[in-house]
Amino acid sequence: xxxxxxxxxxxxxxxLAMLRQIGVEGIVxxxxxxxxxxxxxxxxxxxxxxxxxxxxxxWSVVESLxxxxxxxYAGSDRDRLIxxxxxxxxxxxxxxxxxxxxxxxxxxxxxxxxxxxxxxxGTSSLYFSKIRFAYFDLRILKREHAEKDYTEExxxxxxxxxxxxxxxxxxxxxxxxxxxxxxxxxGNIREGEDAPVPLFRKLLSLYEGVDRTAxxxxxxxxxxxxxxxxxxxxxxxxxxxxxxxxxxxGLPRIVSGEEDIAWLLNAVDNPHNGLTFCAGSLxxxxxxxxxxxxxxxxxxxxxxxxxxxxxxxxxDFIESTHLSGRGHLIELIRIFESTNPNLPMRVDHGxxxxxxxxxxxxxxxxxxxxxxxxxxxxGMMTVVQDELRNK
Numbered sequence: 001x002x003x004x005x006x007x008x009x010x011x012x013x014x015x016l017a018m019l020r021q022i023g024v025e026g027i028v029x030x031x032x033x034x035x036x037x038x039x040x041x042x043x044x045x046x047x048x049x050x051x052x053x054x055x056x057x058x059w060s061v062v063e064s065l066x067x068x069x070x071x072x073y074a075g076s077d078r079d080r081l082i083x084x085x086x087x088x089x090x091x092x093x094x095x096x097x098x099x100x101x102x103x104x105x106x107x108x109x110x111x112x113x114x115x116x117x118x119x120x121x122g123t124s125s126l127y128f129s130k131i132r133f134a135y136f137d138l139r140i141l142k143r144e145h146a147e148k149d150y151t152e153e154x155x156x157x158x159x160x161x162x163x164x165x166x167x168x169x170x171x172x173x174x175x176x177x178x179x180x181x182x183x184x185x186x187g188n189i190r191e192g193e194d195a196p197v198p199l200f201r202k203l204l205s206l207y208e209g210v211d212r213t214a215x216x217x218x219x220x221x222x223x224x225x226x227x228x229x230x231x232x233x234x235x236x237x238x239x240x241x242x243x244x245x246x247x248x249x250g251l252p253r254i255v256s257g258e259e260d261i262a263w264l265l266n267a268v269d270n271p272h273n274g275l276t277f278c279a280g281s282l283x284x285x286x287x288x289x290x291x292x293x294x295x296x297x298x299x300x301x302x303x304x305x306x307x308x309x310x311x312x313x314x315x316d317f318i319e320s321t322h323l324s325g326r327g328h329l330i331e332l333i334r335i336f337e338s339t340n341p342n343l344p345m346r347v348d349h350g351x352x353x354x355x356x357x358x359x360x361x362x363x364x365x366x367x368x369x370x371x372x373x374x375x376x377x378x379g380m381m382t383v384v385q386d387e388l389r390n391k
Contacts, residue, residue, distance in 0.1 A: 001304060001336060001345035001381065002026045003374065004060045006365060009033075009048075013359055014367050016055035022371050023378065026060030027052050028101075028346050036188075037068045037081050040088040045095040060344045061303055062092060063101040064240075067222065069188070069203065072106055073210050074218045082222060086229045093233020099344060101276045101303055103240040104219050106210070106251045107188065107203045108178075110243035110281075115176050115363040116352060117318060123351040126364050128244060128284070130315035131157045135165065136173050137249060140197060143204070149250065154314075180363050204249060212252040216263065219254060223268040230272035238274040238302040239264065243281040244317070245288065257288050258296065265300050274300045277336075280307035280348055283326035284317045291328050294335045304336060306377050307348035319349050319364075322373045323380075330380045337384050347373040 004026035005019050016027070029048070031040055052059045065088055068081045092100065103109065113136070117127035135158050137146045147155060178200045182189050188203055189196050210218075223237070230237055245256035254260055261275060275297055282288045294301070308327025310320040322329055336343055350369025352361075361367065 001333070001341070001343050002060060003378065004028050004344045004346040005370070005374075006063060006346055006348070008362065008365075010051070013361065016052065016057060018367070020056050022374065024057065024374070026058050026344055028061040028063045028344070029059065030062055030064055036066045037070075037084055039084050040065070040091055042091040042094055045091050045097065049095050049097060059097050061099045061101055061346075062097060063303075065089070065092075065100050065102055067102055067104060069107065069206060071222050072104060072215065072218055073206050074214070074221075075206070078218075082225050086226055089226060089229045089235055090233060093229070093235050098233065098235045099238065099302055100235060101238050101240055103242075104215070104222075104255060105242055105253070106207050106215065107200070108249070108251070109182055111177060111248060112181060112363070113173060113176055115180060116357065119351070123353040123369070124357070125319040125351050125369075126349055127318050128316060130154065131161055132173060133177070133248070134158050135161050136177050140170060140174060141201065141249075143201075143249065146250070149247075176363075204251070207251055210252065212254060215252045216254050216267070219264060220267045223264075223270075223273055227268060227270050227272060231270070234272075236272050236274050236302040238276040240276045240305075241278050241281040243278070243284070245281055245285040257282075257285060258293055261293070261297055265297070271300070274302035276303040276305060277301045277332075278305035278307075278348070279327035279329060279332055280305060280309050280319065283328075284309045284311065286311050286326075290326065291331045291335070294332050298335055298339045301336070301340060301343065304332070304343050304345040305348045306332065306345055307373070319351075321351075322347065322376045329377065330384065333377075333380050333384045334387070337381070338388060345377070347377050 002025050005024040006028045049059045071078045071081050112126040113129045113132040114127040116124040118124050134150050134154055137143055138158055178189055178196050189199055239255055242253040242256045247253050279290050283290050306329050308320045308325030308329055309317045310325045311317050347370055349364035350366050350373045352366045352369055354368040356366035356368050
């Protein structure tokens, strides 16, 4: 697999020269400064591609070309937005960038309740607490009928948390759930927003009446529209699984497990309609076995995210090391290397360590933590490649 790295553009504190030194081969990036729904110009794409290539690397994957909310909930301007999306795809294809990762999650791109959960060794990682999230939903967001989504035991635990949580902790929870994990990836809520909670409520209200069936149909409509452009320019669209892969905030989730993935690949049965196999997202659902999913969908996988999670009691999960957890990364590497080699792969959500916390990196995207993860994954890849040669 090609060793790639998610890089946040020329302003990223992690430079391309640094990435070249640690063995990165391909870059995964996007134009995070372009508002969602606007066309990515051919000139800007060529400029970015040339900048990356001048550093001895290649632009391997776009992550992400965001799908606007109005496309997901079928707003009045979705056809215009899809037309813009198709033009951006065409411009990418003309420039020779032909793998596009995207997601179809309503409003939220990914959710964690703690961005720096401490480990005994002094490092930290991302963490999801079901009870802290329920507190956010019930007590901060105050979503109507939210209590129906939680058990009596969970509601009791929320009451206990309410008796001890501080105002500072509440602000940190808001920052984690709807600001820091969202602003740098999907642009719905930017860091520094004066009133993120009311804005978030407004975004949720756009999906009133949009159930699982409707969201699926909207996804099918979108994919059917963009496939002709993908065929013309040889572009692979690869959807990222829901993160976490279960229903939250009353919103439908349609890319959470085996049945969902099979549906979306069959709904628009085209080889350019593919999957980003994110082992971390999929492993956060105890009903998913990443090894079985990889065996079934390896032929339609176009991009791989290698990270792992550990499921904990009560619906919590934590980002584990890349050598442990429910991701079973070495088994996934065996499946992909033997069946669909040369896929772009990036490590994901590394620990915060060795001073990373002082440098203002995006949550989950530390330098030293991901460098360690890349070394671990490269070691596993070498073992698998030796096994295949010996066969």
